[in-house]
Amino acid sequence: MSRIYIFFALILLAAIAAGMVRILRGPTAADRMMVAQLFGTCGVAILLLLAKGLDNMVLLDIALVFSLLAALATMTFVRRTWQGNDGEGADGYPS
Amino acid sequence: MDILHNAGMFFIILGLPFFLSGTVGLLRFPDIFTRLHALTKADNVGLGLIIFGLALQSDSWLMVARLFLIWLLVLIASSASCHLVARCAMQKKIQPWSRP
Amino acid sequence: MTLIMLFDILLVATLLWLAWRLLATEDIFKAVVLFISFGLLMALAWVRMRAPDVALAEAALGAGLTGPLFLSALRRMERIRKEERRVDTDEDRDDDVKAGNKRKETI
Numbered sequence: 001m002s003r004i005y006i007f008f009a010l011i012l013l014a015a016i017a018a019g020m021v022r023i024l025r026g027p028t029a030a031d032r033m034m035v036a037q038l039f040g041t042c043g044v045a046i047l048l049l050l051a052k053g054l055d056n057m058v059l060l061d062i063a064l065v066f067s068l069l070a071a072l073a074t075m076t077f078v079r080r081t082w083q084g085n086d087g088e089g090a091d092g093y094p095s
Numbered sequence: 096m097d098i099l100h101n102a103g104m105f106f107i108i109l110g111l112p113f114f115l116s117g118t119v120g121l122l123r124f125p126d127i128f129t130r131l132h133a134l135t136k137a138d139n140v141g142l143g144l145i146i147f148g149l150a151l152q153s154d155s156w157l158m159v160a161r162l163f164l165i166w167l168l169v170l171i172a173s174s175a176s177c178h179l180v181a182r183c184a185m186q187k188k189i190q191p192w193s194r195p
Numbered sequence: 196m197t198l199i200m201l202f203d204i205l206l207v208a209t210l211l212w213l214a215w216r217l218l219a220t221e222d223i224f225k226a227v228v229l230f231i232s233f234g235l236l237m238a239l240a241w242v243r244m245r246a247p248d249v250a251l252a253e254a255a256l257g258a259g260l261t262g263p264l265f266l267s268a269l270r271r272m273e274r275i276r277k278e279e280r281r282v283d284t285d286e287d288r289d290d291d292v293k294a295g296n297k298r299k300e301t302i
Contacts, residue, residue: 071171
């Protein structure tokens with residue numbers, strides 16, 4: 001019965017692999033960063049499903065760390081890299 | 096016990112399409128704001144339904160508390176960062192997509 | 196058990212492809228985002244290798260802290276590079292104006 005959780009995790013991993021295309025193609029820097037955030041959430045879901053499927057509850061702590069640090073990357077990106085107009089070219093626009 | 100297990104499985108299966116539609120929306124939508132819309136649905140509702148299903152199936156209250164703590168953290172993270180991205184995109188005068 | 200094998204194969208293929216794109220791309224920002232996703236998937240790979248403690252460290256350090264540090268350093272690097280470019284053009288202009296006689300003295 002635990003195989004169905006592995007199957008769900010497999011579906012989510014396929015979703016991650018498909019979302020990779022947006023990193024390579026995304027026109028602005030924010031698109032790329034949003035994909036990284038979606039990866040974080042998908043990773044949390046995969047870890048939760050694997051914790052149930054493999055019957056290993058330690059994985060919940062890893063998911064906790066994932067969700068704790070999920071906000072950090074995007075916030076640093078917005079406050080440091082994207083905001084402020086003096087860093088032209090850093091925003092990744094095809095100028 | 097069995098009905099709780101089945102209900103949990105129902106919620107997990109209900110949550111999966113949100114993640115898939117989040118990915119598809121991120122790939123197919125035309126501009127930043129619509130992609131943010133797709134992303135937040137995957138973050139909040141998809142993970143929320145999966146966590147709700149797993150919490151129905153778990154057998155100790157400590158596990159339920161940990162699962163909901165994870166969901167709370169992801170909610171805070173995704174809402175705060177999506178708000179920041181959208182506000183910064185508005186400040187940068189990025190035009191929202193409209194039907195041509 | 197064949198399902199978990201499929202999971203592993205997809206995970207390894209995605210990791211390899213991600214590492215290749217990360218090393219081959221020219222845009223530094225794109226490489227940083229690819230690095231963050233690589234850290235996330237690497238944590239999943241450590242989980243599958245039955246090392247949850249290493250996965251915990253990878254999730255905290257590899258994806259959580261190194262990524263924002265890289266993003267912060269990227270901004271600073273852009274600023275430094277811009278200042279260097281401005282200094283370079285100023286020196287060029289000085290060289291054009293003084294038309295070489297200074298250089299003759301130094302040589």
